[in-house]
Amino acid sequence: MTETITTLSGAIAAGLSCTCPRCGQGRLFAGFLKLQPRCERCGLDYGFADSGDGPAVFVMFLAGAIVVGAALVTEILFKPPYWVHAALWLPLILLVTLGPLRPMKGLMIALQFHHKAAESRFGQEQQNQERRAEHDQGHREP
Ligand SMILES: [Zn+2]
Numbered sequence: 071m072t073e074t075i076t077t078l079s080g081a082i083a084a085g086l087s088c089t090c091p092r093c094g095q096g097r098l099f100a101g102f103l104k105l106q107p108r109c110e111r112c113g114l115d116y117g118f119a120d121s122g123d124g125p126a127v128f129v130m131f132l133a134g135a136i137v138v139g140a141a142l143v144t145e146i147l148f149k150p151p152y153w154v155h156a157a158l159w160l161p162l163i164l165l166v167t168l169g170p171l172r173p174m175k176g177l178m179i180a181l182q183f184h185h186k187a188a189e190s191r192f193g194q195e196q197q198n199q200e201r202r203a204e205h206d207q208g209h210r211e212p
Pocket residue numbers: 090091092093094095096109110111112113114
């Protein structure tokens with residue numbers, strides 16, 4: 071039987087290493103960003119996983135700060151011609167955007183699993199509260 075990850079640091083490590091958020095052993099991805107249908111080790115269904123635009127947004131903020139910062143410093147210190155900027159920053163953009171995208175998606179999914187995060191179901195919760203209230207009333211009245 072595979073062990074279940076219970077700590078936040080374990081979840082983060084599993085996410086960054088692109089492995090299953092429950093057992094930390096099975097592979098998470100089938101393609102570059104396409105998920106496996108389920109974990110090959112513990113059988114966890116990855117259908118819950120919906121990281122949306124989260125990974126891209128965080129990577130964009132990080133990559134933007136790195137590339138723009140580096141370009142500004144280079145321009146101020148060396149004032150190179152524009153072709154040097156293009157030769158330097160285009161490969162760097164590819165490196166700092168595509169490189170961390172996969173681990174970032176793994177991290178988002180692992181944190182989603184660890185914190186049991188999902189879209190809210192307002193209607194269902196309200197119905198459950200009404201049922202509980204009716205149930206409680208039924209027990210109090212003789
Ligand atoms: Zn697993």
